[in-house]
Amino acid sequence: MVQEDKVLDARGLNCPLPILRTKKALGELTSGQVLKIVATDPGAVKDFEAFSKQTKNPLLDQAEAAGEFIFFIQKA
Template identity: 75%
Template sequence: MNFDKELDARGLNCPLPILRAKKALAEVTSGQVLKILSTDPGSVKDFAAFAKQTGNELLSTAEAGGEFTFFMKKK
């Protein structure tokens, strides 16, 4: 999937991946896509809730070897 900015939040625990994503989303324009890498298992639920609360679109969630990849589109 194409993306405009990448955030490496691996090794960080809740709430840091969300806080860093919020900051990264502020740096992109509407319609751009942020790719987020995380190792926190709780981030799956966190990013789903974050997308719902902020109106940003969670395009996909994937897990491979304990690493989670999210693609979020800024509203």
């Protein structure tokens, strides 16, 4: 399992807030650090893949459990 440096709780937030909060949170990390995001928006799955691809911040891992979507994004 990936070890995170910071957790972002995006539960209950709808598009585009999880992405916008993630962008902000990544800005507070240094290169190589990992942000864990917990979201409940089902659209987040595709959006985080697209965000990672376009911003070149690697999506290290993702999981789904009990209606929650978890993402690990590393700051490039």
